Amino acid sequence: MAERTAVEARRITRIFGSGTAAVKALDDVSVEIRANEFFTLLGPSGCGKTTLLRMIAGFEFPDAGEILLDGADIAALPPYRRPVNTVFQNYALFPHLTVRQNIAFGLEMLGRARAKIDARVNEMLRLVRMEELGDRRCDQISGGQQQRVALARALAPEPRVLLLDEPLSALDYKLRKEMQVELKRMQHQTGITFVFVTHDQEEALTMSDRVAVMSRGKILQIGDAREIYEHPVNRFVADFIGxxxxxxxxxxxxxxxxxxxxxxxxxxxxxxxxxxxxxxxxxxxxxxxxxxxxxxxxxxxxxxxxxxxxxxxxxxxxxxxxxxxxxxxxxxxxxxxxxxxxxxxxxxxxxxxxxxxxxxxx
Amino acid sequence: MAEFRARRGSNDNRRARPAPRRRTGFDVRAMPGAGTLAVATFFLLYIPMATLVVFAFNSGQSLSVWEGFSFRWFVSAWHNAAIQEVALRSLLIAVVAATCATIVATMAALATTRTAPYPGLTFKYAFINQPLMVPEIVTAVALLIVFSRLKVWTGYSGLGYLILAHTAFCIPFAYLPIRARLESMDLTLERAAADLYAPPLAAFRRVTLPLLKPGILAGFMLAFVISLDDVVITEFVKSGGQDTLPTYLLGQLRRGVSPDINAVATMFLALSAVVVTIYFLINRRRV
Missing domain, CATH: 2.40.50.140 (Nucleic acid-binding proteins)
Known part of the structure; x- marks a missing residue:
């Protein structure tokens, strides 16, 4: 696999609040995420992982630094101009639309032809194994099914990067285990770069190609599961992982x-x-x-x-x-x-x- | 497993037996006379209305002696040209004023909820809801003074003034349900739309507006009923020959009571009841 860089954050700083109450949500953070990899931002709540994810999505803007997507600076682009899609923590499915309409939303906004949209929606329903439920409304399906629809909706427009904001945290243990495997499968099948945010170290180790461990707005260590677990660089990483x-x-x-x-x-x-x-x-x-x-x-x-x-x-x-x-x-x-x-x-x-x-x- | 099941079983038993009512804290229903007061209040609220409705179906002229069942007053009121005229005017004003008020209220609600709280926001709420707080008679007198000037200056004395006045005092009634709806709406939905390539206007049209629709409808209904019902401001603002149904009824009453009025009031009541019922049905349904 060619190690092309999909997303690069260069010296990103983001400060919330001002004066004495100012908090550095991200403190001079740099990271390179390779194309086609399953990359995880791992850390306790408040470590800045979600802020970094939102910056890639375009919901948050850095005070300093650059965000590059395939080499081009996207820091100034609004979310609707970025070829990046998000699976939200609470799924954020449109409650007034059916499963099919939800999945078609992004494609419609991109102005694709109707026939192409329908074909792509069918393909996505197959990918997430929801063929039977396409015409249901989103409040008529279970949490696990909503999760699949959210995935299908975000993958349908074939984004360069898929962002996942703690998408498994609302599921029960068994379903979570199943979805971990499913997510891996989909990442392999689609070849899309996944950037996954979680505070669950076990989830991070089992799913990721590489993990970035974060704390207080800084990235402490980046490496694959074995490296992070067996060779933690400092006490925080050792304590947080396992x-x-x-x-x-x-x-x-x-x-x-x-x-x-x-x-x-x-x-x-x-x-x-x-x-x-x-x-x-x-x-x-x-x-x-x-x-x-x-x-x-x-x-x-x-x-x-x-x-x-x-x-x-x-x-x-x-x-x-x-x-x-x-x-x-x-x-x-x-x-x-x-x-x-x-x-x-x-x-x-x-x-x-x-x-x-x-x-x-x- | 057996133990687990046994525990479940005992749980089920507990649920089957009605739990003994435990009184925690102050219960107004336990006060002496609370029940009597409640019944008396309901009587006071509904007996006069019931009497009015019943006598609308009286076959005789009297408003106190029952002479038999008849629709004659409904028929006569329906064919009364004056009543037809004022009823249509009332409806016209209510529809136009409620529509305008709802549009303004929707914009106001969007502007006051889709923003981080800032100092002065509460002040804005108060400003928007002014008609709920300022005594109506004050607004009425103020409008009378301003509009009479305007009528002289512009030479225009049409329904515009009434529609403008109704729109103004209907805004808070439309605003409140729309704001409530917006506040309970998940903001990440709009984010999700933006994430899925919808520019702001498309996101609003495809996501926010459809989800807001029940609130907008409810706001419109409420504004419609409030406009239909208004006497004080209408009485002060209207020019000659611009009676609405309520001010017409008031004028008729000054001349003497006729069962016609009962029939009109009954139909009016029925219309309001229908609109309010629709309002509650819309509000109950959760999307």
Whole structure:
């Protein structure tokens, strides 16, 4: 796949309010979104992800910076002149129109011929598997179906970029899982660039080609799911994506991209070093719960006492109170016929394998 | 699963049994005499009207002695040329004034809702709704003075003045339901239209206006009834020979009561009732 840039934000700043109440919704944000990729803006509410999405759509304008679509600056164009369509959080289907009329709306506004519109609407109904319900009014279909219509309506005019503003948040768990798969399928089938906004890290990791993690108007890290999860650049990203255990220690030596760190709780471990960082002195580290290993006490590792054991189907969570006072969560997969669980109150040692810990930038 | 079902079951039982009425806080219905007061109020509101309607069907001249059922007063009122004339004039003024008021009110409602709240907005609401607050007689006298000057200057003394006056005091009645409708409308719908390549005017025509239609209709109906009903301002503004139905009835009453008037008032009541019913039906239906 040619790595052409579909959307580029260049040094975007947007300030809401003024004077002392001014808030930087976006603070010098730059990002390149490649053509045909499923790109996700991930972050807690208020991080600026929706503001950035709206700027691409044209509902919001930057105070500084440029927005380029296929290389051309579109920052000054109104929404109806941008070849970009949006799936709104509440779907925003026109309640006075039928499903078909909703899907046809954009095509009619573009002045396409009637026959072409009808053919395209049929094609879209097939794509979202709603052929039977074309003549229903939009208040006569379920939430999941409305979601599909909203998608079909936004895809019908073949936009260069499809923007999705937390479109799955109103659906229940099962439907959400189904729609995640559906969205992926549609993105592959249409070859359109998807820009997806969510605060759900699991959703972001499962669906996206690349994710941008945002906080307080800044993009902290951009990468694919594995990079973001396994190599978070700082504490915020590590904390926001998945569960994390944070440790602190002192660097003893660095070689081959790994650092020998003496943990405050005693043991010495080999930790990953982020690219471009030469750690010295005191550092914080992150260890994912599934990377820690429970062992009998005495064999090295972090000594502690099991506080709670939570069985959750596929795996078991052990919350271990370390002798140093900190809390460490170990998640181990449940296998048939293997008695995995430890008892609450049991003394254990947690082993951190080489490379399981990662040094954080902060 | 069994436990889940059992819990559901007990829930259903609870729903089947009527919940004991728990009184929380002040309940006006518990006050002594509240029921009596309510009944008395309803009597006061509807007995006079019922009497009027009943005697419209009296076959005799009397307004107090029942002499038998008849449509004679309806027939005579219907064929009365004077009544025909004033009724048509009333309808004409009401239709034109309500239409103008609705157009102005729609624009005002759009201007006052499709904007972020700013200081002075409440002031504008008050300005638009002035006729609801200023005593009608004050407006009437003011209009009398201004219009009499205008009539002398321009030489024109047609129905225009009445239509203008009616339009003005009908605006808030049209404005309120339209604004209510606009405020409950989802703003993202207009965004969605813009997103789907609709320029502002097309978005308004294809999305905002159709969704606003029930509010506009309701506003028109209300304005229509208010105009049809007006006495005070009409009485002051009208030139000679420009009686509307209400001012005509008032004039007739000064000369002595005839059952004709009952019949006319009954038809008038029926018309208002129909319009108000349509208004409520429109408002109840949610798009």
């Amino acid at each position: 569960e994390s255990n944070f440790l602190s220690g002192t660097v003893a030596a660095v070689h081959d991209g790994r650092a020998e760190v003496r943990l405050d709780d005693g043991p010495v471990i080999m930790a990953e070093v982020p690219r471009g960082l030469t750690p010295t002195g005191r550092v914080s580290l992150v260890v994912r719960p599934e990377h820690g290993e429970l062992a009998p006490p005495g064999g090295g590792g972090l000594a502690g006492t099991v506080e709670t054991v939570i069985y959750s189907g596929t795996d078991t969570h052990h919350r271990v109170r370390l002798d140093g006072g900190g809390l460490f969560i170990v998640r181990s997969q449940n296998r048939r016929g293997v008695a995995g669980g430890r008892a609450e109150g049991e003394r254990v040692a947690i082993r951190v394998p080489d490379g399981a810990a990662q040094i954080l930038r902060d």
